[in-house]
Amino acid sequence: MNISTLAIFALVALVAIATPGPTVLLALANGSRLGVRRSLPGMFGAVVSDFVLVGAVALGLGALLAASEFWFSVVKWLGAAYLAWIGIRLLRSSGALDLSQSSSEGGGDAGARRVFAKSLLVAVTNPKGYLFCSALLPQFIDPAAAQWPQYVVIGLVFAGLDFAVMLGYAVVGARAVRLLRRRAVLWLDRSCGAALLALAGSLAFYRRSAS
Numbered sequence: 001m002n003i004s005t006l007a008i009f010a011l012v013a014l015v016a017i018a019t020p021g022p023t024v025l026l027a028l029a030n031g032s033r034l035g036v037r038r039s040l041p042g043m044f045g046a047v048v049s050d051f052v053l054v055g056a057v058a059l060g061l062g063a064l065l066a067a068s069e070f071w072f073s074v075v076k077w078l079g080a081a082y083l084a085w086i087g088i089r090l091l092r093s094s095g096a097l098d099l100s101q102s103s104s105e106g107g108g109d110a111g112a113r114r115v116f117a118k119s120l121l122v123a124v125t126n127p128k129g130y131l132f133c134s135a136l137l138p139q140f141i142d143p144a145a146a147q148w149p150q151y152v153v154i155g156l157v158f159a160g161l162d163f164a165v166m167l168g169y170a171v172v173g174a175r176a177v178r179l180l181r182r183r184a185v186l187w188l189d190r191s192c193g194a195a196l197l198a199l200a201g202s203l204a205f206y207r208r209s210a211s
Contacts, residue, residue: 001142001150006157009140013158016132017165022122023049025195026086027166030115031173039170041116046166047159049123054155057133058148075127080200086118087197 017024023046030039123129141150 001140001145001153005140005142006153009154010157010161012136014161014165016136017158017162020195022126023119023162024166024169026119026122027169028173031170032176033173034115036167036170036174038112039115039174041112042119043163043166043170045116045119046123047163049120049129050159050162051155052124053129053133054137054151054158056130057137058151072127075125075130078125084197084200086122087193087195087200089193091193091197 023042026042027039027046030042137151137154140154141147
C-alpha cells in the first residue's frame with residue numbers, strides 16, 4: 001500500500017465517518033451532558049470498535065454476515081434494539097445538565113465504563129458497519145503484499161479519523177451548552193434521540209440485498 005492509496009482511503013473514510021451516525025450522535029450528546037473530557041471514554045469505545053470491524057473484515061466475518069441471513073438478522077436486531085433503547089432514553093431526558101464528578105453516568109470509573117461500553121456496543125452491533133468495511137477495505141489492500149500489516153495501518157488511520165470527528169462533535173455539544181445552557185441539552189438530547197430511533201428503524205428494515 002502506497003501513500004497515495006492510503007490518502008484516498010483516508011478521504012473516503014473521513015466522509016463516511018463525518019456523516020452523522022450512531023457513534024457521532026452519542027459523542028454529540030455526551031459532549032453536551034458530560035463535557036468533552038468525560039466524553040472521552042465513549043470515543044475510546046468507538047475506536048476499539050473500529051479495530052473490531054477492521055479485524056472482522058480481515059478474518060472474513062464481514063463476508064459471513066453478507067452470506068448468512070441468520071447471523072445478519074441476529075446482529076441487525078440486536079443493534080436496532082440497542083439503538084432504540086438509547087434513543088428512547090434520550091427522548092425521555094429532562095435536559096438536566098450534569099457536569100459534576102459524581103454523575104452516575106459519566107463520573108468515576110463505573111460511569112466511564114458505562115460511557116465506553118455504550119459507544120462500543122452501538123458500533124459492534126451495527127451490521128452496516130461490517131458490510132461497509134467488507135466492501136470498502138479490500139479495495140485498498142495490495143494482494144501481492146502481506147495483508148495483516150496493511151489492515152493494521154488502515155485500522156490506525158480509520159480509528160484516528162473516527163476519534164478526531166467524534167472529538168469535534170463532542171466539542172460542538174459542549175459549546176452549545178455553554179451558550180444556551182439547559183435548553184441546549186434538552187434540544188440536543190431530543191434531536192439525538194429522534195435520530196437514533198430513526199437509525200434503529202432504518203436498521204430494522206435493512207436487507208443484505210441493499211448492501
